[in-house]
Amino acid sequence: MSFPKDLLNGYGNYLQKGFVRHKETHEHLAVYGQKPNVMVISCCDSRVTPEGIFHAGPGELFVMRNVANLVPPAEDDTSLHGTSAAIEYAVRALKVKHIVVMGHAKCGGVQAFRENANAPTLKGDYIGRWIKLLEPAAISLACMPVDKIDDPQLAMEYAGVRQSLKNLVTFPFVAEQVSAGELELHGAWFDIGSGELRVMDPETEVFSVSEEALALEAQNG
Amino acid sequence: MSFPKDLLNGYGNYLQKGFVRHKETHEHLAVYGQKPNVMVISCCDSRVTPEGIFHAGPGELFVMRNVANLVPPAEDDTSLHGTSAAIEYAVRALKVKHIVVMGHAKCGGVQAFRENANAPTLKGDYIGRWIKLLEPAAISLACMPVDKIDDPQLAMEYAGVRQSLKNLVTFPFVAEQVSAGELELHGAWFDIGSGELRVMDPETEVFSVSEEALALEAQNG
Amino acid sequence: MSFPKDLLNGYGNYLQKGFVRHKETHEHLAVYGQKPNVMVISCCDSRVTPEGIFHAGPGELFVMRNVANLVPPAEDDTSLHGTSAAIEYAVRALKVKHIVVMGHAKCGGVQAFRENANAPTLKGDYIGRWIKLLEPAAISLACMPVDKIDDPQLAMEYAGVRQSLKNLVTFPFVAEQVSAGELELHGAWFDIGSGELRVMDPETEVFSVSEEALALEAQNG
Amino acid sequence: MSFPKDLLNGYGNYLQKGFVRHKETHEHLAVYGQKPNVMVISCCDSRVTPEGIFHAGPGELFVMRNVANLVPPAEDDTSLHGTSAAIEYAVRALKVKHIVVMGHAKCGGVQAFRENANAPTLKGDYIGRWIKLLEPAAISLACMPVDKIDDPQLAMEYAGVRQSLKNLVTFPFVAEQVSAGELELHGAWFDIGSGELRVMDPETEVFSVSEEALALEAQNG
Numbered sequence: 001m002s003f004p005k006d007l008l009n010g011y012g013n014y015l016q017k018g019f020v021r022h023k024e025t026h027e028h029l030a031v032y033g034q035k036p037n038v039m040v041i042s043c044c045d046s047r048v049t050p051e052g053i054f055h056a057g058p059g060e061l062f063v064m065r066n067v068a069n070l071v072p073p074a075e076d077d078t079s080l081h082g083t084s085a086a087i088e089y090a091v092r093a094l095k096v097k098h099i100v101v102m103g104h105a106k107c108g109g110v111q112a113f114r115e116n117a118n119a120p121t122l123k124g125d126y127i128g129r130w131i132k133l134l135e136p137a138a139i140s141l142a143c144m145p146v147d148k149i150d151d152p153q154l155a156m157e158y159a160g161v162r163q164s165l166k167n168l169v170t171f172p173f174v175a176e177q178v179s180a181g182e183l184e185l186h187g188a189w190f191d192i193g194s195g196e197l198r199v200m201d202p203e204t205e206v207f208s209v210s211e212e213a214l215a216l217e218a219q220n221g
Numbered sequence: 222m223s224f225p226k227d228l229l230n231g232y233g234n235y236l237q238k239g240f241v242r243h244k245e246t247h248e249h250l251a252v253y254g255q256k257p258n259v260m261v262i263s264c265c266d267s268r269v270t271p272e273g274i275f276h277a278g279p280g281e282l283f284v285m286r287n288v289a290n291l292v293p294p295a296e297d298d299t300s301l302h303g304t305s306a307a308i309e310y311a312v313r314a315l316k317v318k319h320i321v322v323m324g325h326a327k328c329g330g331v332q333a334f335r336e337n338a339n340a341p342t343l344k345g346d347y348i349g350r351w352i353k354l355l356e357p358a359a360i361s362l363a364c365m366p367v368d369k370i371d372d373p374q375l376a377m378e379y380a381g382v383r384q385s386l387k388n389l390v391t392f393p394f395v396a397e398q399v400s401a402g403e404l405e406l407h408g409a410w411f412d413i414g415s416g417e418l419r420v421m422d423p424e425t426e427v428f429s430v431s432e433e434a435l436a437l438e439a440q441n442g
Numbered sequence: 443m444s445f446p447k448d449l450l451n452g453y454g455n456y457l458q459k460g461f462v463r464h465k466e467t468h469e470h471l472a473v474y475g476q477k478p479n480v481m482v483i484s485c486c487d488s489r490v491t492p493e494g495i496f497h498a499g500p501g502e503l504f505v506m507r508n509v510a511n512l513v514p515p516a517e518d519d520t521s522l523h524g525t526s527a528a529i530e531y532a533v534r535a536l537k538v539k540h541i542v543v544m545g546h547a548k549c550g551g552v553q554a555f556r557e558n559a560n561a562p563t564l565k566g567d568y569i570g571r572w573i574k575l576l577e578p579a580a581i582s583l584a585c586m587p588v589d590k591i592d593d594p595q596l597a598m599e600y601a602g603v604r605q606s607l608k609n610l611v612t613f614p615f616v617a618e619q620v621s622a623g624e625l626e627l628h629g630a631w632f633d634i635g636s637g638e639l640r641v642m643d644p645e646t647e648v649f650s651v652s653e654e655a656l657a658l659e660a661q662n663g
Numbered sequence: 664m665s666f667p668k669d670l671l672n673g674y675g676n677y678l679q680k681g682f683v684r685h686k687e688t689h690e691h692l693a694v695y696g697q698k699p700n701v702m703v704i705s706c707c708d709s710r711v712t713p714e715g716i717f718h719a720g721p722g723e724l725f726v727m728r729n730v731a732n733l734v735p736p737a738e739d740d741t742s743l744h745g746t747s748a749a750i751e752y753a754v755r756a757l758k759v760k761h762i763v764v765m766g767h768a769k770c771g772g773v774q775a776f777r778e779n780a781n782a783p784t785l786k787g788d789y790i791g792r793w794i795k796l797l798e799p800a801a802i803s804l805a806c807m808p809v810d811k812i813d814d815p816q817l818a819m820e821y822a823g824v825r826q827s828l829k830n831l832v833t834f835p836f837v838a839e840q841v842s843a844g845e846l847e848l849h850g851a852w853f854d855i856g857s858g859e860l861r862v863m864d865p866e867t868e869v870f871s872v873s874e875e876a877l878a879l880e881a882q883n884g
Binding site: 494495500501524534548563634641652 | 668669670671674676677678680681682686689692693696697701708710712714715716717721722725726730735739743744745748749751756761763771792835847854857858860875
């Protein structure tokens with residue numbers, strides 16, 4: 001069992017390029033600690049890298065990644081809550097100013113949920129239980145559809161982000177910071193094939209390419 | 222509440238550079254799905270980006286990130302287990318060949334654990350409960366130290382990775398694939414200030430800069 | 443508190459007309475007991491009377507009516523289950539050959555569910571808890587829509603009937619009789635305004651005016 | 664599994680006769696909703712149709728039907744309560760002015776209760792648990808008989824109606840409306856063979872053919 005050669009090769013490349021570019025930032029971050037402005041909650045999917053998509057350097061994004069970029073609601077039990085712990089750390093210890101929940105196209109977690117809707121979850125079925133967090137999203141989608149989307153996979157990907165944003169404010173420490181104007185919550189969705197980023201309008205909850213992003217594209221293009 | 226301008230700027234940059242570079246890969250991944258060879262379990266810390274450190278492109282790494290890069294042991298209860306769900310998905314659905322648990326220097330989660338050792342965890346204290354996963358690591362470290370390290374923070378960072386690797390094989394689906402030679406488990410540790418990557422020797426459980434990495438560095442440098 | 447005069451007037455009318463027409467049937471049914479062929483599970487709604495819609499005389503339909511014509515799944519607990527008790531009585535004691543679950547337009551129970559999707563149910567909120575039986579229907583609707591219906595209220599009315607039919611076969615005594623070819627389960631939906639009856643195709647689960655009903659209408663018309 | 668032909672035939676008949684007679688009422692009810700004045704709680708028995716017995720048209724009666732026309736007492740638990748939900752909906756949402764609990768002769772549910780008095784209820788025995796709701800009725804009957812009736816089946820049918828009326832006022836929303844003079848509760852009993860309707864005197868709790876009904880019969884006859 002030796003360390004994967006591909007990873008070591010990639011690491012060699014990183015040392016020559018990526019690290020050198022950010023050398024001073026790294027030294028500074030090692031001494032003074034991290035102070036990211038933004039937390040991103042994203043999927044584990046290998047095709048969706050927050051630091052890549054937002055072209056972010058070291059120290060800029062505090063990144064929680066789990067299957068289907070889900071936020072559970074606050075719970076007063078004694079179970080483990082890895083995602084909730086990360087959110088608490090970001091908000092209380094790091095005092096981030098923004099939390100972005102970023103969904104994406106072709107999400108395998110969302111697909112698994114749809115294919116097993118209402119299936120019983122067996123003991124030891126971690127995925128099955130985890131993605132049941134999408135159940136309230138499905139109920140909202142069926143009862144109060146925000147917009148008309150013919151693709152049920154996409155509709156559920158959006159609904160999942162909306163539900164995670166709703167769940168975020170069930171944590172008192174999130175709700176307080178939001179009320180105080182110290183924290184903003186955002187929804188986003190990334191299209192793997194086209195690289196398109198859609199941003200959720202906080203009022204209408206509709207996802208679309210933001211005008212600002214379009215302007216930037218035009219400017220850059 | 223408008224979407225953070227920094228992120229939109231970064232995204233504009235990504236579209237012009239990163240996405241263009243991988244355009245065909247993205248189109249292929251959108252149609253044929255992801256097939257990553259490697260899962261990385263890493264910290265949410267904004268200074269530690271697996272795709273950056275391993276210079277990995279889209280589709281290469283399935284990345285779970287939580288506070289202090291922890292793997293809980295297998296549990297037969299009905300609670301949520303986000304990390305376990307991600308591991309199950311990587312091993313069962315994606316059939317990854319490697320899982321890398323990567324710790325790092327200056328880990329805030331490890332530090333919080335050390336500063337609150339044996340403190341009771343209050344209701345609603347998600348971080349406190351989560352990092353209690355380090356307790357068996359601390360006990361091992363105190364009772365059976367692998368090597369002599371004067372820095373207790375670093376020693377605990379290493380011990381955390383070792384414990385997560387031990388917990389990984391408590392999942393039957395991991396143990397089976399490891400026994401069958403279809404899955405390898407690896408420990409690693411990243412130094413934020415110097416960019417140094419240390420790899421754990423699977424026999425001795427000692428962390429050091431791998432000779433292969435050194436050779437690569439010499440070659441590249 | 444004297445008995446409502448309208449009801450007594452109606453009863454006087456019934457005695458002169460309805461009862462006289464079925465006098466012998468009544469006498470026979472009083473002596474030999476009921477032996478209905480069909481159970482109908484329908485809503486309490488004052489606009490939906492199974493005996494009216496199916497022009498059924500005394501002894502023909504065993505009728506359970508509750509809010510939103512719901513069938514709960516089989517439960518192995520010690521709670522009260524009025525609907526399940528009625529189903530058990532129909533299948534085991536009366537040996538009915540058909541169970542028809544009949545939804546209807548403008549269902550207030552379905553509407554209340556949609557308007558309060560994911561709302562917490564308070565103690566003493568009987569309606570709220572009861573209509574939560576529609577949650578799996580909503581999840582199915584969001585995940586695996588059977589057909590494209592623009593009206594979310596109608597879509598949920600259909601989904602509720604489909605879920606109740608699924609729940610029916612969770613009762614062992616129902617499943618056994620269905621397997622043995624001794625019992626058939628049917629879905630239907632009644633449009634209050636037009637009087638239209640739509641029947642669910644057991645294969646496709648799509649609701650439509652049955653060709654047989656159309657033929658009958660043409661014949662009669 | 665095709666929809667029962669008898670029902671489709673009956674429906675064809677209904678469309679030609681029943682629906683046509685009430686066409687405008689139906690159209691009005693579809694647009695403006697139901698506003699029934701009366702809720703009837705009746706048995707599922709195929710020989711007892713409230714709309715038939717009270718000669719009621721669409722929109723007049725909100726009808727809950729369960730085995731043995733039983734009302735459970737108010738419960739502060741989290742179980743399903745279909746009958747209580749229907750009562751809550753009738754009183755709170757529809758603001759009915761009258762609730763009629765109507766028993767009937769030859770009730771199979773009452774008979775099953777009598778034949779299995781004090782038998783243990785097994786798991787999965789829904790009927791057995793449901794009709795245990797008659798236990799307080801039986802105890803009252805044994806301890807404080809209202810009148811002398813030689814027929815124990817009939818005595819229990821009456822006692823069941825009385826108990827359901829007592830249980831109705833255990834719901835705070837029922838008790839409040841009754842106290843405010845906004846809601847009246849009534850007991851009734853229907854004789855299948857003769858078509859006779861007996862009404863319960865609210866003071867004496869004795870059932871008899873109401874004088875008003877007799878007068879109406881004389882008038883009509």
